[in-house]
Amino acid sequence: MSANEKKQVTPKIRIKKFPEIPFYEPGYVRKSYRVAQVKVDVLNPKSIYEYLLKNVYKQDRYCKDAAVILYNHIRGITSRNIVCGPSGCGKTHVWQCLKKIYPQIIFVDSSTLTKTGWKGNNNVSDFLAKVDFRRQNYIIVFDEFDKCVTPQYTSAGDNVAQSLQSEFLKIMEGSEVKVKTDSGEQMMDTSKMTFVFCGSFAQKAEAIAESGRTSGFGFGADKNEPEAFEKELTIQDLIDFGVIPELASRTTRITNVRPLTLQDYKYLIKDHPASPVKELERRYGMKLRLTKKKLDEIAKQAYESGLGIRNVTAQLQRILDERVFNSFPDHDTGNAKRSGNAAKKGETYVC
Numbered sequence: 063m064s065a066n067e068k069k070q071v072t073p074k075i076r077i078k079k080f081p082e083i084p085f086y087e088p089g090y091v092r093k094s095y096r097v098a099q100v101k102v103d104v105l106n107p108k109s110i111y112e113y114l115l116k117n118v119y120k121q122d123r124y125c126k127d128a129a130v131i132l133y134n135h136i137r138g139i140t141s142r143n144i145v146c147g148p149s150g151c152g153k154t155h156v157w158q159c160l161k162k163i164y165p166q167i168i169f170v171d172s173s174t175l176t177k178t179g180w181k182g183n184n185n186v187s188d189f190l191a192k193v194d195f196r197r198q199n200y201i202i203v204f205d206e207f208d209k210c211v212t213p214q215y216t217s218a219g220d221n222v223a224q225s226l227q228s229e230f231l232k233i234m235e236g237s238e239v240k241v242k243t244d245s246g247e248q249m250m251d252t253s254k255m256t257f258v259f260c261g262s263f264a265q266k267a268e269a270i271a272e273s274g275r276t277s278g279f280g281f282g283a284d285k286n287e288p289e290a291f292e293k294e295l296t297i298q299d300l301i302d303f304g305v306i307p308e309l310a311s312r313t314t315r316i317t318n319v320r321p322l323t324l325q326d327y328k329y330l331i332k333d334h335p336a337s338p339v340k341e342l343e344r345r346y347g348m349k350l351r352l353t354k355k356k357l358d359e360i361a362k363q364a365y366e367s368g369l370g371i372r373n374v375t376a377q378l379q380r381i382l383d384e385r386v387f388n389s390f391p392d393h394d395t396g397n398a399k400r401s402g403n404a405a406k407k408g409e410t411y412v413c
Contacts, residue, residue: 102163107133110163117159117336120326121152127317128156132164135201135256142234142312144207144305145260146295147319148267150370153260157203167201168192172261173209177225186229190241190250199254208261211304227306233257234312266303267291294318322370327361331374338375342382350382 103109110129118125124145131141145153154169161167170189177185193200214222233239236253267290274293276286295318297310322330331337332352343350352360364373 100162104132104136104163110160113163114156114159118152118156119330119334119336120322121156121319124152124156124317124319127315128160131256131258131315132160132201135199136164138199138254140236140254140256141314142257143259144300144313144316145258145319146263146267146291146300146316148264148291148321149262149368150364150372151319151321152370153319154203154205155371157201157258160201164201166194166197166199167203170202170204171206172204172259173206175210175226177222177229186226187233187239187241190233190239190252191243193241193250195248195250198251201256201258203258203260205260207259208263208303211261211300211306212265213304223304224306227309231308231312234309263295263300263303264290266295266299267293270295270299289321291318291321322365324361324365327365327371327374328357330371331361331364332357338371338378341375342378346382346386350378 100113102113107129110132111126114125114129115122124147127143131143134141147153157167157169168189174184175186189202210226211223213224216222233252233255234257236251236255239250239252241248241250270293271288271290274286274288295316297313297316300316301307301310332339334340339350339352360374360377363377364370367373
């Protein structure tokens with residue numbers, strides 16, 4: 063090979079790296095996204111309670127009740143519980159946190175349940191097909207429970223919601239229930255199960271608030287404007303709403319979860335140990351900063367929509383996804399597009 067031919071060897075192609083966003087690098091998941099080991103003594107209700115306080119904001123009473131429910135359940139003392147509170151206040155989130163330390167928790171969307179014999183594969187007892195028949199000591203959390211107890215009438219005048227609740231009674235009372243599985247029908251003993259029924263019951267909460275409002279007109283009259291959920295709902299309130307007395311009378315406890323204020327959302331988004339900002343930082347291995355304007359905007363939307371912290375996480379994820387996409391180089395030019403403030407090493411600003 064001549065000297066000229068040696069000089070014409072194809073040079074190595076250098077790929078430009080963007081180290082300011084570390085999760086682009088090989089091995090990022092191994093280095094930066096380690097799942098934290100959760101150490102909780104589930105045989106100590108105070109240990110469970112302290113764990114929940116680190117992951118749930120401003121719901122101390124609910125965290126205490128949930129800790130006792132789980133502790134009793136593990137000790138073989140089952141219960142039937144109703145949790146009331148507005149959407150987005152953390153009713154389901156508490157049990158999602160507890161599932162990390164006690165995996166035998168199943169979530170059921172009550173709004174989709176139908177009576178046994180009706181068309182569909184979501185009858186009241188169908189959720190039991192998810193249960194490991196070798197371990198039947200489960201906690202069953204029914205989300206949106208108020209949706210399935212709201213009175214609904216057929217053309218013949220029958221209240222479907224009452225019939226649906228009657229099916230719950232047999233399961234709640236701890237009996238042998240026939241369950242359809244892929245391998246055929248099996249019998250399930252529900253006596254070792256704890257039940258948690260979560261719902262907003264917003265119509266009843268608003269009606270109670272409305273009944274207590276006064277205009278303040280007239281001599282000596284005081285203006286009173288109570289908000290929904292300011293007064294705790296009672297068992298009788300739930301019966302008035304549509305819960306049948308037979309089911310209500312079997313309830314071990316009722317817990318009222320308080321609504322979050324606008325200031326609560328601001329603190330929860332940015333400063334709480336379980337904030338969605340900190341969770342995204344751990345997941346992506348970068349520093350995520352919110353301007354005051356963006357923080358106010360996200361908090362206000364979550365507060366006014368009633369969608370809660372789940373809405374906050376969705377908003378932040380969309381913003382971050384846009385950032386990530388624009389940080390990659392164009393395929394043709396090799397130039398990275400940037401929007402807003404340029405991301406620094408290991409750090410991103412959300413404007």
